[in-house]
Amino acid sequence: MHINKVISYNSAWQILKEKDDAYNEIFEAVSRINKELLQNPNYSRPPYRTDNENVVEITPFSFHRCWETLMEELGWGSYRMISDTPGGINIYVRNLKHRVATKMMASDRMMMFPNWLLVETPKVVNTEYCDLYILIVPMDSEKDIYEDPRRMRPHFYFEKCLAQLTDLLPLNQSEPFLVLGISSQATPLDIIEFEPNDSPNVIERVLEFPKEHYQAGIGILSYFGEIIKQKYPDIDVKVRIEQDGSIVRLIIDTPDGARDIIEKTLEDYALVVTNQSPPETLLEDKLQIHALSNKLSLAELEVRQTRDLMQISESHYHSRIHTLEDEVRFLKEQVGRQMHHMNRSQDLLFRQTEKEEKVMLAQIESSxxxxxxxxxxxxxxxxxxxxxxxxxxxxxxxxxxxxxxxxxxxxxxxxxxxxxxxxxxxxxxxxxxxxxxxxxxxxxxxxxxxxxx
Structure with missing residues (x-):
C-alpha cells in the first residue's frame, strides 16, 4: 500500500522526516501491506484460530494484526504505562522504536480515536521514551477489500478520522501526532497541517507536488491572492506561499469576521480549477474572467513544458509519460481537491464545550x-x-x-x-x-x- 494523506499536528511530519530510521521502517511496513498479506494466516490469523486454512477472511482486525506482525519483524517493541494512582489510566503501546510509537486503527469502536488523540497521545509523548505518536488508518476506498461486508464490524477510515478531529478542534495540547491515510492507490502526498491553538483567522494548507506539477501548482495557488483582491478589494487579506523543497504551504491571514467569506471563495476557486464550475461563477467582470482563464491556460503550458523537459532528461530510463490532458486534469483535481476540503470555523466556546465532554468520555474508555x-x-x-x-x-x-x-x-x-x-x-x-x-x-x-x- 501507499501513504496518500497525512494529518500533521505541531510539525509532526517534519519530526518524522528527521528520524530517518523510523521514517524508512514505517514506509517499508506500509508498502508490504496488500490483499495477499492480509489473507496470509501467518500475518493476519486471529491468535485463537487453530485451523490449517491457507487463506483467512479479511476484516478490519486483519489490518491490526498484520501491522503488529510487520512491526515486530522490524524490531519494534512494546511499552506499558502503569498509573501510580490505584484505578488510574493505564496505557499500553504495542509498537515503539526510535522514540516513535505507532498504532493501526481500522475498526471503529466507541470513542476509540478521541481516546487515542486526547488521552493516549499526551501521556505517551510526555514520557522519556517517545517523541511522536503515529496512527495508521486505511482510506475509505479500501473498504472494498473486505470480502463479506455483512460480517464486517464497523470499519474506521481516514475520512472519518479527519471528521472526528475537526469536531475536537481546537486542541489545547502541544504533543505532536501524525495520522497516515493508506490505500492501494499511489497518489501525490496530501499533508494537512494543524498547529496548537491555531488562530481562528488563519487558513493554512500544506501540499506536496510531484516534480512535473510543482511550478504550475504554485502558480495556481498564488493566483488566489489576486482573486481575493478582485472580489473583495476592501477586505485586508494576506495570502502568502512558503516553499520548502517539494512542500508548498498556502497561508491566508483574514481579518475578524471574514474567514467564512474567504473559505467560501477558496472552495469556489477550487471548483473552477477542477473544471467543475466556469470562471463566471466566481467572477463577474469580463476582464477578470479572461485573466483567470489565461492563468489556467498558462498552468497547462507549464505542465506541458515541464513534462517535455522531464521526458527528454529521463528518456534513457524509458519512463512512461502521461498525455498532456491527463497531467493537466491531475494537477487541477489535486489542487482543487486539497483546497476544497478546508476546515470550517465554528464558535470556539461551543467547540471547547464539546471537546471537554469528549475528553471525559475518552478518559472513561482509555484503559x-x-x-x-x-x-x-x-x-x-x-x-x-x-x-x-x-x-x-x-x-x-x-x-x-x-x-x-x-x-x-x-x-x-x-x-x-x-x-x-x-x-x-x-x-x-x-x-x-x-x-x-x-x-x-x-x-x-x-x-x-x-x-x-
Whole structure:
C-alpha cells in the first residue's frame, strides 16, 4: 500500500522526516501491506484460530494484526504505562522504536480515536521514551477489500478520522501526532497541517507536488491572492506561499469576521480549477474572467513544458509519460481537491464545550483493551491464552447460563496466572462493544475477584 494523506499536528511530519530510521521502517511496513498479506494466516490469523486454512477472511482486525506482525519483524517493541494512582489510566503501546510509537486503527469502536488523540497521545509523548505518536488508518476506498461486508464490524477510515478531529478542534495540547491515510492507490502526498491553538483567522494548507506539477501548482495557488483582491478589494487579506523543497504551504491571514467569506471563495476557486464550475461563477467582470482563464491556460503550458523537459532528461530510463490532458486534469483535481476540503470555523466556546465532554468520555474508555488484544499479548503462556480464548468465544457467541462454569474456571485461570491481565480484562469487559454478554461475564468476573485466591 501507499501513504496518500497525512494529518500533521505541531510539525509532526517534519519530526518524522528527521528520524530517518523510523521514517524508512514505517514506509517499508506500509508498502508490504496488500490483499495477499492480509489473507496470509501467518500475518493476519486471529491468535485463537487453530485451523490449517491457507487463506483467512479479511476484516478490519486483519489490518491490526498484520501491522503488529510487520512491526515486530522490524524490531519494534512494546511499552506499558502503569498509573501510580490505584484505578488510574493505564496505557499500553504495542509498537515503539526510535522514540516513535505507532498504532493501526481500522475498526471503529466507541470513542476509540478521541481516546487515542486526547488521552493516549499526551501521556505517551510526555514520557522519556517517545517523541511522536503515529496512527495508521486505511482510506475509505479500501473498504472494498473486505470480502463479506455483512460480517464486517464497523470499519474506521481516514475520512472519518479527519471528521472526528475537526469536531475536537481546537486542541489545547502541544504533543505532536501524525495520522497516515493508506490505500492501494499511489497518489501525490496530501499533508494537512494543524498547529496548537491555531488562530481562528488563519487558513493554512500544506501540499506536496510531484516534480512535473510543482511550478504550475504554485502558480495556481498564488493566483488566489489576486482573486481575493478582485472580489473583495476592501477586505485586508494576506495570502502568502512558503516553499520548502517539494512542500508548498498556502497561508491566508483574514481579518475578524471574514474567514467564512474567504473559505467560501477558496472552495469556489477550487471548483473552477477542477473544471467543475466556469470562471463566471466566481467572477463577474469580463476582464477578470479572461485573466483567470489565461492563468489556467498558462498552468497547462507549464505542465506541458515541464513534462517535455522531464521526458527528454529521463528518456534513457524509458519512463512512461502521461498525455498532456491527463497531467493537466491531475494537477487541477489535486489542487482543487486539497483546497476544497478546508476546515470550517465554528464558535470556539461551543467547540471547547464539546471537546471537554469528549475528553471525559475518552478518559472513561482509555484503559479498555479488547479481549482479542489480550490474547495476542499472551503468546508466551498457552494456559493464559487458552483461558482468554474461552472467554472471547463466550463474548462473541453470546453468554448463557450453561457457559457460566467453564467461563468462571477460565476467569480464575487468568486471575491466578496474571493479575495485570485480569485487571485489563476487567476494564475491557466494561467496554460497551461487548453488550449484554460483556455485562454477564463482567458479573462473573466480579464474583471471581471477590474470592480468595
Amino acid at each position: 479498555s483493551r479488547t479481549v482479542e488484544e489480550l490474547i495476542q499479548d499472551a503468546w508466551n503462556s498457552a494456559e493464559l491464552r487458552n483461558a482468554l480464548t474461552q472467554i472471547n468465544r463466550v463474548l462473541t457467541d453470546g453468554a448463557t447460563d450453561n457457559d457460566e462454569p467453564a467461563t468462571k474456571e477460565a476467569l480464575i485461570t487468568v486471575r491466578d496466572v496474571s493479575s495485570d491481565v485480569f485487571e485489563d480484562l476487567s476494564e475491557a469487559l466494561k467496554n460497551t462493544m461487548y453488550g449484554v454478554s460483556g455485562n454477564i461475564v463482567f458479573q462473573w468476573l466480579q464474583q471471581i475477584a471477590n474470592l480468595i485466591a
